[in-house]
Amino acid sequence: MSSIQNIDIKNIQEELRKFLEHTKKCLPHISIYTVIFSFNNDNLNVLLLRFGDTQYFSLPGGFVLKNEKIDDASLRILKKRTDLSKLYIEQFTTTGNVENPNEDIYNETLKKMGIVLPDNNLMNQRRISICYYSLIDAAKVNPKGNDFFVSEVKWRSVQKLPELMYDHKLIIEKAISKLQLDMDRKLVSYNLMNETFTMGELQKLYEAVFQREFTRTNFQRKMLSLNILERLDKKYSGESHKAPYLYRFKNIQ
Amino acid sequence: MSSIQNIDIKNIQEELRKFLEHTKKCLPHISIYTVIFSFNNDNLNVLLLRFGDTQYFSLPGGFVLKNEKIDDASLRILKKRTDLSKLYIEQFTTTGNVENPNEDIYNETLKKMGIVLPDNNLMNQRRISICYYSLIDAAKVNPKGNDFFVSEVKWRSVQKLPELMYDHKLIIEKAISKLQLDMDRKLVSYNLMNETFTMGELQKLYEAVFQREFTRTNFQRKMLSLNILERLDKKYSGESHKAPYLYRFKNIQ
DNA sequence: TCAAAAGTGTTTATTATACACCCATGG
DNA sequence: CCATGGGTGTATAATAAACACTTTTGA
Numbered sequence: 235m236s237s238i239q240n241i242d243i244k245n246i247q248e249e250l251r252k253f254l255e256h257t258k259k260c261l262p263h264i265s266i267y268t269v270i271f272s273f274n275n276d277n278l279n280v281l282l283l284r285f286g287d288t289q290y291f292s293l294p295g296g297f298v299l300k301n302e303k304i305d306d307a308s309l310r311i312l313k314k315r316t317d318l319s320k321l322y323i324e325q326f327t328t329t330g331n332v333e334n335p336n337e338d339i340y341n342e343t344l345k346k347m348g349i350v351l352p353d354n355n356l357m358n359q360r361r362i363s364i365c366y367y368s369l370i371d372a373a374k375v376n377p378k379g380n381d382f383f384v385s386e387v388k389w390r391s392v393q394k395l396p397e398l399m400y401d402h403k404l405i406i407e408k409a410i411s412k413l414q415l416d417m418d419r420k421l422v423s424y425n426l427m428n429e430t431f432t433m434g435e436l437q438k439l440y441e442a443v444f445q446r447e448f449t450r451t452n453f454q455r456k457m458l459s460l461n462i463l464e465r466l467d468k469k470y471s472g473e474s475h476k477a478p479y480l481y482r483f484k485n486i487q
Numbered sequence: 488m489s490s491i492q493n494i495d496i497k498n499i500q501e502e503l504r505k506f507l508e509h510t511k512k513c514l515p516h517i518s519i520y521t522v523i524f525s526f527n528n529d530n531l532n533v534l535l536l537r538f539g540d541t542q543y544f545s546l547p548g549g550f551v552l553k554n555e556k557i558d559d560a561s562l563r564i565l566k567k568r569t570d571l572s573k574l575y576i577e578q579f580t581t582t583g584n585v586e587n588p589n590e591d592i593y594n595e596t597l598k599k600m601g602i603v604l605p606d607n608n609l610m611n612q613r614r615i616s617i618c619y620y621s622l623i624d625a626a627k628v629n630p631k632g633n634d635f636f637v638s639e640v641k642w643r644s645v646q647k648l649p650e651l652m653y654d655h656k657l658i659i660e661k662a663i664s665k666l667q668l669d670m671d672r673k674l675v676s677y678n679l680m681n682e683t684f685t686m687g688e689l690q691k692l693y694e695a696v697f698q699r700e701f702t703r704t705n706f707q708r709k710m711l712s713l714n715i716l717e718r719l720d721k722k723y724s725g726e727s728h729k730a731p732y733l734y735r736f737k738n739i740q
Numbered sequence: 741t742c743a744a745a746a747g748t749g750t751t752t753a754t755t756a757t758a759c760a761c762c763c764a765t766g767g
Numbered sequence: 768c769c770a771t772g773g774g775t776g777t778a779t780a781a782t783a784a785a786c787a788c789t790t791t792t793g794a
Contacts, residue, residue: 263514304582304615328557364583432773434772455775470765473766687746709783730791
């Protein structure tokens, strides 16, 4: 992942040209943002893009093609960032305030990069943002950033988020709330896990999402009582304690 | 509430002119729909607009002004239909498919009414719809319809909905799901009730929303245990049975 | 005094929580 | 044989569901 110093200007101008070409095919005033969650190192992480040479990050986003369903637009943006298709997505809010916080940072940074966007470009117009979250297995993904203003693509723990552009802090908070709700009511957690896992690993995921601890013994019983887990062989890690069973979610096609 | 036969043509053309003027000030490709709920005759009702002289109804909706927050747009549309301000609203989904079901009915009806909308009008473009629901006390409202294509404004029970335009059936179903979720998790039901009510009336509301029956005695205990109700005087209805207490929600400013 | 609806009490089942206990593992 | 983490059992508390019983009201 390159820092902004390494981005060569010709490349930026070429990317800019492509971007302008692309936005001509999109609906104005409407953007999509995706909060991409993964679980790693006992943390719930979000994929963020560093904005130019600033300390600010933003969510991966994009526009909706004139003939594209909004869910498909979200999947297309995810594919672009992760190379993964058929991801689990969930729409959770649409934001549409008029003010655009950090507009100054946006303008200055583009100026510094020698980027001039036409006034009538989608980026310079008022935008309403349709927000999705997506759950992915961090092991399967190789995040990419190829927008002209992206200098770095990074997983960041929701515990210690960097400064965020626009209203993206609020969007991430809403995404976490919706994820908690969904994990309470339906089977989505498997999207964040490896195919097999120990009960301890699953508990760590729940603790990262709900930001609280669960009693180990009761968590185990609760999960098993749902009848969604299949018990496999034990996992010998080489550590000096009883080897835990591996589990797999049943009925995942 | 007039049927379409009674709408005089001059009036329609005048309304149309105003409408076209208005849409010029709005964002393209974005519409707002509001599912307005009320509780009446033991039914959960939705405010619907009859479309021209057809059997089809649609939800009240509108567009977002170029300098207007989307929540404010929703409130403005509600004010227009109900004359009420500061209503409780909750955004629950944004739909954005490309196909537009019932477009034929839409076109034929306008033609029959002698209405010609310019091709570039917002109504003739692909639209993404931000959907809100609102809860109102039916006693306080006098529904109005003054769009050129509205021939009737009606409360309809969610139990027996008429044929609906576009994807409005689905939108109403999603609204009911979100309402159920919200009633489970926070105090919103007071928006649908008169200031004072009996426990039986409150139970009827819950039964209408959740489409199931509750055991009377347990329902009463549950509600009282929440500590949100204030018990007032008894209500003597003149019927030959014990008079129920009236209740009021506490802490409603 | 009766039917109808409201209010209260009690019993039982279900679920959540806490924690004691034993088991396997490698050093 | 010990520390560590994993698995199971049990006791208790909180909540939900079912239903019996009493009260009030007007006819």
